[in-house]
Amino acid sequence: MGGSSSRAAGSSSRAAGEERALTSVATGELAGGGEPEDLPRLWHVTLSVSGEEAPLKEVRRALEQLAHDHPFLLTSRYANDHAEIRYWEEARDLHDAAAVALRLWGEHRQSAGLPPWEIVGLEVIDRETYHQRIAEGYGPPPATPVGVHPY
Secondary structure, three states, rough: HHHHHHOOOOOOOOOOOOHHHHHHHHHHHOOOOHHHHHHHHEEEEEEEOOOOOHHHHHHHHHHHHHHHHHHHHHEEOOOOOOOEEEEEEEEHHHHHHHHHHHHHHHHHHHHHOOOEEEHHHHHHHHEHHHHHHHHOOOOOOOOOOOEEEEE
């Protein structure tokens, strides 16, 4: 029927909130021509790491150095055996943003003196989803205290 053949299934309907949220993921498809998919977008990244205990002062110093080395770093929370890093990443798509996030800890481990912890969690969401979660009262609270903080 009609124009559904030129669009992805379900993308023409905005009646249900779930469909609307899913359509936001495919904005390049809806805009036509594929051009928006080539432009960088902002992605909110939450990276969780953990491992053997390390002195709190060393963890803090290392996370402060990481924040200095990675200019988009918003906030870090840490304890002596785990940390959470939240930041905005500019990337073409979710796959690129996730790939950068998965390399972040390992690539900065030596230069920032980070503990030899492993990545135990990763969430990457687009800017619209992040702001929608905040507006609806769920999801991570906005990172107002920018910087490195203990849990």
